[in-house]
Amino acid sequence: MEKLNLLWIQGLTCGGNTQSLLCAEETLLNTFLKKVNLLVHPGLSLDEDLEKTVEAVLKGDVRLDILAVEGAVRERGKGLYTVLDMRFDEVLRKLCGVANYVIAVGNCAAYGNIPALKEGSVKGLQFRFTERGGFLGDGFRSKSGLPVINLTGCPVHPEWFISTVLQIASGRPPKLDSLGRPKEFYTYFTHDGCLRNQYYEWRVEAEVLGRKEGCLFYRFGCRGPMTRSSCNRILWNGVSSKTRSGQPCFGCTEFDFPRENIWETKYNMGIPAELPPGVSLRGYIMMSGVAKTFTPDRLRRRLLDEDD
Ligand code: SF4
Known part of the structure:
Protein backbone atom coordinates (compact mmCIF):
# COMPACT_ATOMS: atom_id res chain seq x y z
CA MET A 1 0.00 0.00 0.00
CA PHE A 185 -8.59 9.34 23.23
CA TYR A 186 -10.83 12.07 24.65
CA THR A 187 -13.90 10.25 25.92
CA TYR A 188 -12.20 9.25 29.15
CA PHE A 189 -11.23 11.70 31.85
CA THR A 190 -7.69 12.03 33.18
CA HIS A 191 -9.27 10.88 36.45
CA ASP A 192 -10.09 7.49 34.86
CA GLY A 193 -7.18 5.22 35.59
CA CYS A 194 -5.57 7.53 38.14
CA LEU A 195 -4.08 5.50 40.98
CA ARG A 196 -5.43 8.04 43.48
CA ASN A 197 -9.12 7.29 42.90
CA GLN A 198 -9.64 5.76 46.32
CA TYR A 199 -8.23 8.89 47.93
CA TYR A 200 -10.61 11.00 45.83
CA GLU A 201 -13.62 8.92 46.83
CA TRP A 202 -12.75 8.86 50.54
CA ARG A 203 -11.79 12.54 50.40
CA VAL A 204 -8.21 12.14 51.52
CA GLU A 205 -6.19 15.16 50.41
CA ALA A 206 -2.61 15.04 49.20
CA GLU A 207 -0.59 17.07 51.67
CA VAL A 208 2.44 17.77 49.52
CA LEU A 209 3.23 17.52 45.83
CA GLY A 210 5.32 14.61 44.60
CA ARG A 211 4.13 11.95 47.04
CA LYS A 212 2.14 8.86 46.17
CA GLU A 213 -0.58 9.37 48.78
CA GLY A 214 -3.70 11.51 48.61
CA CYS A 215 -5.85 13.04 45.93
CA LEU A 216 -4.68 16.31 44.36
CA PHE A 217 -8.20 17.63 43.70
CA TYR A 218 -8.93 19.06 47.13
CA ARG A 219 -5.92 21.30 47.61
CA PHE A 220 -3.76 21.36 44.49
CA GLY A 221 -6.32 22.13 41.77
CA CYS A 222 -6.22 18.77 39.99
CA ARG A 223 -8.56 18.96 36.98
CA GLY A 224 -8.50 15.22 36.30
CA PRO A 225 -12.26 14.78 36.88
CA MET A 226 -13.10 17.60 34.41
CA THR A 227 -10.48 16.98 31.74
CA ARG A 228 -10.90 14.60 28.85
CA SER A 229 -7.65 12.83 28.10
CA SER A 230 -6.16 9.36 28.11
CA CYS A 231 -3.15 10.36 30.23
CA ASN A 232 -3.81 7.68 32.86
CA ARG A 233 -4.84 5.06 30.31
CA ILE A 234 -2.02 5.45 27.78
CA LEU A 235 0.90 6.33 29.99
CA TRP A 236 3.68 8.77 29.13
CA ASN A 237 6.89 7.01 28.11
CA GLY A 238 4.87 3.89 28.83
CA VAL A 239 5.28 4.31 32.59
CA SER A 240 3.83 7.44 34.15
CA SER A 241 1.54 10.45 34.12
CA LYS A 242 1.31 13.75 35.97
CA THR A 243 -0.91 12.41 38.73
CA ARG A 244 1.16 9.25 39.09
CA SER A 245 4.22 11.38 39.69
CA GLY A 246 2.43 13.52 42.28
CA GLN A 247 1.50 16.55 40.17
CA PRO A 248 -2.06 17.70 39.49
CA CYS A 249 -3.57 17.51 36.02
CA PHE A 250 -3.95 21.12 34.87
CA GLY A 251 -6.39 20.46 32.06
CA CYS A 252 -4.14 21.01 29.03
CA THR A 253 -6.36 19.02 26.64
CA GLU A 254 -9.33 21.32 27.19
CA PHE A 255 -10.22 24.43 25.21
CA ASP A 256 -10.17 26.74 28.22
CA PHE A 257 -6.49 26.00 28.89
CA PRO A 258 -4.34 27.72 30.20
CA ARG A 259 -5.90 28.85 33.47
CA GLU A 260 -4.50 30.92 36.30
CA ASN A 261 -3.46 29.51 39.67
CA ILE A 262 -3.15 26.00 38.34
CA TRP A 263 -1.88 24.47 41.58
CA GLU A 264 -4.70 25.70 43.76
CA THR A 265 -8.29 24.61 44.42
CA LYS A 266 -10.68 27.51 44.85
CA TYR A 267 -13.39 27.11 47.50
CA ASN A 268 -16.70 28.85 48.14
CA MET A 269 -17.85 28.37 51.72
CA GLY A 270 -15.88 25.15 52.10
CA ILE A 271 -17.04 23.60 48.78
CA PRO A 272 -14.76 23.44 45.72
CA ALA A 273 -15.83 26.26 43.39
CA GLU A 274 -15.96 23.82 40.47
CA LEU A 275 -17.32 20.32 40.89
CA PRO A 276 -16.78 17.50 38.38
CA PRO A 277 -19.44 17.19 35.65
CA GLY A 278 -22.60 15.53 36.90
CA VAL A 279 -21.79 15.99 40.60
CA SER A 280 -24.48 18.07 42.35
CA LEU A 281 -23.69 20.36 45.24
CA ARG A 282 -26.06 18.41 47.48
CA GLY A 283 -24.56 15.08 46.41
CA TYR A 284 -21.04 16.39 47.03
CA ILE A 285 -21.87 17.62 50.54
CA MET A 286 -23.60 14.37 51.51
CA MET A 287 -20.96 12.07 50.06
CA SER A 288 -18.03 14.00 51.40
CA GLY A 289 -19.44 13.99 54.94
CA VAL A 290 -19.90 10.21 54.84
CA ALA A 291 -16.53 9.61 53.18
CA LYS A 292 -14.62 11.70 55.71
CA THR A 293 -16.28 9.95 58.63
CA PHE A 294 -15.60 6.42 57.41
CA THR A 295 -12.22 6.78 55.67
CA PRO A 296 -10.32 3.47 55.95
CA ASP A 297 -7.25 3.81 58.17
CA ARG A 298 -4.95 2.41 55.54
CA LEU A 299 -5.60 5.51 53.38
CA ARG A 300 -4.27 7.73 56.18
CA ARG A 301 -0.89 5.98 56.23
CA ARG A 302 2.13 6.33 53.93
CA LEU A 303 2.17 3.73 51.17
CA LEU A 304 5.91 3.24 51.41
CA ASP A 305 8.26 3.88 54.31
CA GLU A 306 10.46 6.96 54.03
CA ASP A 307 13.52 4.93 53.10
CA ASP A 308 11.80 2.60 50.57
S1 SF4 B 1 -5.31 13.18 41.69
FE1 SF4 B 1 -6.70 14.12 40.16
S2 SF4 B 1 -7.01 12.54 38.63
FE2 SF4 B 1 -6.19 11.52 40.44
S3 SF4 B 1 -7.98 10.85 41.62
FE3 SF4 B 1 -7.44 12.88 42.40
S4 SF4 B 1 -8.69 14.28 41.16
FE4 SF4 B 1 -8.69 12.32 40.08
Whole structure:
Protein backbone atom coordinates (compact mmCIF):
# COMPACT_ATOMS: atom_id res chain seq x y z
CA MET A 1 0.00 0.00 0.00
CA GLU A 2 1.25 3.45 -0.89
CA LYS A 3 2.59 5.54 1.97
CA LEU A 4 0.67 8.62 3.09
CA ASN A 5 2.34 11.96 2.43
CA LEU A 6 2.49 14.00 5.61
CA LEU A 7 3.66 17.58 5.89
CA TRP A 8 4.26 19.03 9.38
CA ILE A 9 4.27 22.80 9.55
CA GLN A 10 4.87 25.03 12.57
CA GLY A 11 3.13 28.27 13.52
CA LEU A 12 3.41 30.01 16.90
CA THR A 13 4.80 27.19 18.97
CA CYS A 14 7.46 26.21 21.46
CA GLY A 15 8.00 23.01 19.48
CA GLY A 16 6.80 20.84 22.35
CA ASN A 17 4.72 18.57 20.13
CA THR A 18 7.71 17.96 17.89
CA GLN A 19 9.70 16.99 20.98
CA SER A 20 6.86 14.80 22.17
CA LEU A 21 6.77 12.91 18.87
CA LEU A 22 10.53 12.33 19.13
CA CYS A 23 9.84 10.60 22.47
CA ALA A 24 7.46 8.05 20.92
CA GLU A 25 8.24 4.46 21.69
CA GLU A 26 10.55 2.97 19.09
CA THR A 27 8.26 0.26 17.72
CA LEU A 28 5.40 2.70 17.34
CA LEU A 29 7.61 5.28 15.65
CA ASN A 30 8.96 2.64 13.27
CA THR A 31 5.43 1.56 12.33
CA PHE A 32 4.55 5.20 11.74
CA LEU A 33 7.58 5.73 9.49
CA LYS A 34 6.68 2.61 7.48
CA LYS A 35 3.22 4.01 6.71
CA VAL A 36 4.10 7.65 6.23
CA ASN A 37 6.27 9.57 3.87
CA LEU A 38 7.38 12.61 5.85
CA LEU A 39 7.55 15.41 3.29
CA VAL A 40 8.75 17.82 5.95
CA HIS A 41 9.06 17.46 9.69
CA PRO A 42 11.21 19.77 11.84
CA GLY A 43 12.89 16.90 13.67
CA LEU A 44 12.54 13.78 11.55
CA SER A 45 12.86 14.51 7.84
CA LEU A 46 16.36 14.47 6.46
CA ASP A 47 16.35 16.62 3.32
CA GLU A 48 13.57 18.94 4.19
CA ASP A 49 13.01 21.88 1.92
CA LEU A 50 9.79 23.52 2.97
CA GLU A 51 9.64 25.96 0.03
CA LYS A 52 10.10 23.29 -2.64
CA THR A 53 7.70 20.90 -0.96
CA VAL A 54 4.99 23.52 -0.53
CA GLU A 55 5.43 24.61 -4.15
CA ALA A 56 5.05 21.02 -5.39
CA VAL A 57 1.99 20.45 -3.19
CA LEU A 58 0.27 23.67 -4.26
CA LYS A 59 0.97 22.95 -7.93
CA GLY A 60 -0.63 19.54 -7.50
CA ASP A 61 2.59 17.64 -8.26
CA VAL A 62 2.64 16.03 -4.78
CA ARG A 63 -0.50 14.72 -3.07
CA LEU A 64 -1.00 16.02 0.47
CA ASP A 65 -2.68 13.31 2.52
CA ILE A 66 -2.15 14.79 5.97
CA LEU A 67 -1.26 18.32 6.96
CA ALA A 68 -0.12 18.38 10.60
CA VAL A 69 -0.11 21.88 12.06
CA GLU A 70 1.79 22.59 15.27
CA GLY A 71 1.23 26.00 16.86
CA ALA A 72 -1.33 28.78 16.77
CA VAL A 73 -1.87 31.08 13.78
CA ARG A 74 -1.68 34.84 13.74
CA GLU A 75 -3.94 36.19 11.01
CA ARG A 76 -2.26 38.69 8.71
CA GLY A 77 0.67 37.84 10.90
CA LYS A 78 3.80 39.88 11.19
CA GLY A 79 6.87 38.26 12.56
CA LEU A 80 6.38 34.71 11.30
CA TYR A 81 8.33 33.27 8.42
CA THR A 82 7.25 33.53 4.78
CA VAL A 83 7.03 30.66 2.29
CA LEU A 84 7.18 31.35 -1.46
CA ASP A 85 6.84 35.04 -0.60
CA MET A 86 3.52 34.38 1.12
CA ARG A 87 2.84 35.08 4.77
CA PHE A 88 2.58 32.00 6.96
CA ASP A 89 -1.19 32.38 7.37
CA GLU A 90 -1.68 32.69 3.58
CA VAL A 91 0.31 29.58 2.78
CA LEU A 92 -1.34 27.66 5.60
CA ARG A 93 -4.82 28.48 4.28
CA LYS A 94 -3.82 27.22 0.82
CA LEU A 95 -2.34 24.02 2.23
CA CYS A 96 -5.47 23.36 4.30
CA GLY A 97 -7.48 23.71 1.08
CA VAL A 98 -5.62 20.89 -0.67
CA ALA A 99 -5.03 18.46 2.25
CA ASN A 100 -7.12 15.32 2.60
CA TYR A 101 -6.88 15.57 6.39
CA VAL A 102 -5.80 18.46 8.61
CA ILE A 103 -4.58 17.63 12.10
CA ALA A 104 -4.08 20.28 14.77
CA VAL A 105 -1.19 18.87 16.77
CA GLY A 106 -1.36 20.18 20.32
CA ASN A 107 -3.50 22.70 22.14
CA CYS A 108 -2.05 25.83 20.41
CA ALA A 109 -3.03 24.64 16.94
CA ALA A 110 -6.41 23.42 18.20
CA TYR A 111 -7.59 26.22 20.48
CA GLY A 112 -4.92 28.96 20.52
CA ASN A 113 -3.53 28.26 23.99
CA ILE A 114 -0.73 30.47 25.40
CA PRO A 115 0.09 32.37 22.16
CA ALA A 116 -3.57 33.48 21.89
CA LEU A 117 -3.84 34.83 25.43
CA LYS A 118 -2.93 38.42 24.65
CA GLU A 119 -3.79 38.91 20.98
CA GLY A 120 -7.22 38.50 19.42
CA SER A 121 -5.72 37.85 15.99
CA VAL A 122 -4.00 34.66 17.24
CA LYS A 123 -6.20 31.60 16.87
CA GLY A 124 -6.38 27.87 16.72
CA LEU A 125 -7.39 26.32 13.41
CA GLN A 126 -11.13 26.04 14.10
CA PHE A 127 -11.44 27.47 17.60
CA ARG A 128 -10.20 30.34 19.69
CA PHE A 129 -10.53 28.97 23.20
CA THR A 130 -14.28 28.46 23.70
CA GLU A 131 -15.28 30.30 20.50
CA ARG A 132 -15.91 28.28 17.39
CA GLY A 133 -14.52 29.51 14.10
CA GLY A 134 -10.83 30.09 14.65
CA PHE A 135 -8.55 30.70 11.68
CA LEU A 136 -10.35 28.46 9.16
CA GLY A 137 -13.96 29.03 10.22
CA ASP A 138 -16.49 26.69 11.73
CA GLY A 139 -17.60 25.34 8.36
CA PHE A 140 -14.16 24.27 7.19
CA ARG A 141 -13.87 20.68 6.00
CA SER A 142 -10.74 19.13 4.55
CA LYS A 143 -10.99 17.18 1.29
CA SER A 144 -11.91 14.04 3.23
CA GLY A 145 -15.01 15.83 4.55
CA LEU A 146 -13.78 15.96 8.15
CA PRO A 147 -13.21 19.14 10.16
CA VAL A 148 -9.78 19.71 11.65
CA ILE A 149 -8.85 16.74 13.85
CA ASN A 150 -7.89 18.31 17.16
CA LEU A 151 -5.21 16.35 18.99
CA THR A 152 -5.07 18.47 22.09
CA GLY A 153 -2.61 18.51 24.93
CA CYS A 154 0.33 20.67 25.84
CA PRO A 155 1.92 18.68 24.30
CA VAL A 156 -0.12 15.89 22.76
CA HIS A 157 0.87 12.34 23.69
CA PRO A 158 2.88 10.88 20.77
CA GLU A 159 0.79 7.71 20.73
CA TRP A 160 -2.45 9.66 20.25
CA PHE A 161 -0.93 11.37 17.22
CA ILE A 162 0.61 8.26 15.68
CA SER A 163 -2.49 6.13 16.28
CA THR A 164 -4.67 8.76 14.61
CA VAL A 165 -2.39 8.78 11.56
CA LEU A 166 -2.39 4.97 11.46
CA GLN A 167 -6.20 4.94 11.63
CA ILE A 168 -6.29 7.28 8.63
CA ALA A 169 -3.77 5.03 6.84
CA SER A 170 -6.02 2.03 7.45
CA GLY A 171 -8.99 3.82 5.89
CA ARG A 172 -10.84 4.22 9.20
CA PRO A 173 -10.43 7.85 10.24
CA PRO A 174 -11.29 8.66 13.85
CA LYS A 175 -14.75 9.60 15.09
CA LEU A 176 -14.62 13.07 16.61
CA ASP A 177 -16.31 14.64 19.62
CA SER A 178 -18.02 18.06 19.50
CA LEU A 179 -14.65 19.78 19.99
CA GLY A 180 -13.03 17.96 17.07
CA ARG A 181 -11.08 15.46 19.22
CA PRO A 182 -10.93 11.72 18.46
CA LYS A 183 -13.39 10.05 20.82
CA GLU A 184 -11.04 7.14 21.32
CA PHE A 185 -8.59 9.34 23.23
CA TYR A 186 -10.83 12.07 24.65
CA THR A 187 -13.90 10.25 25.92
CA TYR A 188 -12.20 9.25 29.15
CA PHE A 189 -11.23 11.70 31.85
CA THR A 190 -7.69 12.03 33.18
CA HIS A 191 -9.27 10.88 36.45
CA ASP A 192 -10.09 7.49 34.86
CA GLY A 193 -7.18 5.22 35.59
CA CYS A 194 -5.57 7.53 38.14
CA LEU A 195 -4.08 5.50 40.98
CA ARG A 196 -5.43 8.04 43.48
CA ASN A 197 -9.12 7.29 42.90
CA GLN A 198 -9.64 5.76 46.32
CA TYR A 199 -8.23 8.89 47.93
CA TYR A 200 -10.61 11.00 45.83
CA GLU A 201 -13.62 8.92 46.83
CA TRP A 202 -12.75 8.86 50.54
CA ARG A 203 -11.79 12.54 50.40
CA VAL A 204 -8.21 12.14 51.52
CA GLU A 205 -6.19 15.16 50.41
CA ALA A 206 -2.61 15.04 49.20
CA GLU A 207 -0.59 17.07 51.67
CA VAL A 208 2.44 17.77 49.52
CA LEU A 209 3.23 17.52 45.83
CA GLY A 210 5.32 14.61 44.60
CA ARG A 211 4.13 11.95 47.04
CA LYS A 212 2.14 8.86 46.17
CA GLU A 213 -0.58 9.37 48.78
CA GLY A 214 -3.70 11.51 48.61
CA CYS A 215 -5.85 13.04 45.93
CA LEU A 216 -4.68 16.31 44.36
CA PHE A 217 -8.20 17.63 43.70
CA TYR A 218 -8.93 19.06 47.13
CA ARG A 219 -5.92 21.30 47.61
CA PHE A 220 -3.76 21.36 44.49
CA GLY A 221 -6.32 22.13 41.77
CA CYS A 222 -6.22 18.77 39.99
CA ARG A 223 -8.56 18.96 36.98
CA GLY A 224 -8.50 15.22 36.30
CA PRO A 225 -12.26 14.78 36.88
CA MET A 226 -13.10 17.60 34.41
CA THR A 227 -10.48 16.98 31.74
CA ARG A 228 -10.90 14.60 28.85
CA SER A 229 -7.65 12.83 28.10
CA SER A 230 -6.16 9.36 28.11
CA CYS A 231 -3.15 10.36 30.23
CA ASN A 232 -3.81 7.68 32.86
CA ARG A 233 -4.84 5.06 30.31
CA ILE A 234 -2.02 5.45 27.78
CA LEU A 235 0.90 6.33 29.99
CA TRP A 236 3.68 8.77 29.13
CA ASN A 237 6.89 7.01 28.11
CA GLY A 238 4.87 3.89 28.83
CA VAL A 239 5.28 4.31 32.59
CA SER A 240 3.83 7.44 34.15
CA SER A 241 1.54 10.45 34.12
CA LYS A 242 1.31 13.75 35.97
CA THR A 243 -0.91 12.41 38.73
CA ARG A 244 1.16 9.25 39.09
CA SER A 245 4.22 11.38 39.69
CA GLY A 246 2.43 13.52 42.28
CA GLN A 247 1.50 16.55 40.17
CA PRO A 248 -2.06 17.70 39.49
CA CYS A 249 -3.57 17.51 36.02
CA PHE A 250 -3.95 21.12 34.87
CA GLY A 251 -6.39 20.46 32.06
CA CYS A 252 -4.14 21.01 29.03
CA THR A 253 -6.36 19.02 26.64
CA GLU A 254 -9.33 21.32 27.19
CA PHE A 255 -10.22 24.43 25.21
CA ASP A 256 -10.17 26.74 28.22
CA PHE A 257 -6.49 26.00 28.89
CA PRO A 258 -4.34 27.72 30.20
CA ARG A 259 -5.90 28.85 33.47
CA GLU A 260 -4.50 30.92 36.30
CA ASN A 261 -3.46 29.51 39.67
CA ILE A 262 -3.15 26.00 38.34
CA TRP A 263 -1.88 24.47 41.58
CA GLU A 264 -4.70 25.70 43.76
CA THR A 265 -8.29 24.61 44.42
CA LYS A 266 -10.68 27.51 44.85
CA TYR A 267 -13.39 27.11 47.50
CA ASN A 268 -16.70 28.85 48.14
CA MET A 269 -17.85 28.37 51.72
CA GLY A 270 -15.88 25.15 52.10
CA ILE A 271 -17.04 23.60 48.78
CA PRO A 272 -14.76 23.44 45.72
CA ALA A 273 -15.83 26.26 43.39
CA GLU A 274 -15.96 23.82 40.47
CA LEU A 275 -17.32 20.32 40.89
CA PRO A 276 -16.78 17.50 38.38
CA PRO A 277 -19.44 17.19 35.65
CA GLY A 278 -22.60 15.53 36.90
CA VAL A 279 -21.79 15.99 40.60
CA SER A 280 -24.48 18.07 42.35
CA LEU A 281 -23.69 20.36 45.24
CA ARG A 282 -26.06 18.41 47.48
CA GLY A 283 -24.56 15.08 46.41
CA TYR A 284 -21.04 16.39 47.03
CA ILE A 285 -21.87 17.62 50.54
CA MET A 286 -23.60 14.37 51.51
CA MET A 287 -20.96 12.07 50.06
CA SER A 288 -18.03 14.00 51.40
CA GLY A 289 -19.44 13.99 54.94
CA VAL A 290 -19.90 10.21 54.84
CA ALA A 291 -16.53 9.61 53.18
CA LYS A 292 -14.62 11.70 55.71
CA THR A 293 -16.28 9.95 58.63
CA PHE A 294 -15.60 6.42 57.41
CA THR A 295 -12.22 6.78 55.67
CA PRO A 296 -10.32 3.47 55.95
CA ASP A 297 -7.25 3.81 58.17
CA ARG A 298 -4.95 2.41 55.54
CA LEU A 299 -5.60 5.51 53.38
CA ARG A 300 -4.27 7.73 56.18
CA ARG A 301 -0.89 5.98 56.23
CA ARG A 302 2.13 6.33 53.93
CA LEU A 303 2.17 3.73 51.17
CA LEU A 304 5.91 3.24 51.41
CA ASP A 305 8.26 3.88 54.31
CA GLU A 306 10.46 6.96 54.03
CA ASP A 307 13.52 4.93 53.10
CA ASP A 308 11.80 2.60 50.57
S1 SF4 B 1 -5.31 13.18 41.69
FE1 SF4 B 1 -6.70 14.12 40.16
S2 SF4 B 1 -7.01 12.54 38.63
FE2 SF4 B 1 -6.19 11.52 40.44
S3 SF4 B 1 -7.98 10.85 41.62
FE3 SF4 B 1 -7.44 12.88 42.40
S4 SF4 B 1 -8.69 14.28 41.16
FE4 SF4 B 1 -8.69 12.32 40.08
